[in-house]
Amino acid sequence: MLKKLILIIDDDNRNIFALKAVLKAKGFECLSATNPQDGFAIIEANENIAIVLMDMMMPDMDGYQAISVMKNSTRMQNIPVLAVTAQAMVGDKERCLTAGASGYISKPINVDDLLLQMEIFIK
Template sequence: MDNLKQILIIDDDSKNIFALNAVLKAKKFDCVSALSANEGFEMVSENKNIGVVLMDMMMPEMDGYEAIKKMKIDSKMKDIPVISITAQAMSGDREKCLAAGADGYISKPVDVNELIKLINQAMK
């Protein structure tokens, strides 16, 4: 497990950030957070230590689908794995997230063990 890299949580709901941050810190991960995709992009450009992004898919201004697509065409961000986290768990939602460029998908409420597994795979 490469805990030298940080996890960037991008979510417009501070309660979701707090919950994910608490769970991941308890598992010895180092986390930073942003309340919007644009704020997250700024953090990635300033912080070369981001190892994976946890992206909320339903945000105002720029949703996760658009944000992931922007990341994957940007030379500074394209190689950072993105795990989509969404309350959308209907048939086809996983495929829609992966088609947008996400490297992994997990639905809310988050299964912590599954999330840790996805993070570890992404940070290899």
């Protein structure tokens, strides 16, 4: 069985390191990018990305803009995107879902919740 390939897009390397450690321990393969543009290049080079974990608050292009680009791209539109945010304010989840995210999880991340959310969207 092939391991599922997860793409983490987050501008904070500490978050990437922590997510990779948890996901690799659960048997996933992980790629990462510190900005959406690099993430898009990774998607273009890897047709088997199972899900993208997208930080919503990044400089230059935030997660909302990045999800919009993905959903308007024939190549990327069907890849599930799990919005990951530290904002966790009232209305945030709805804003992420309206932007096109498949799901939403707030930081600090509860690993069990993350895995449950991922299970819903990974085929």
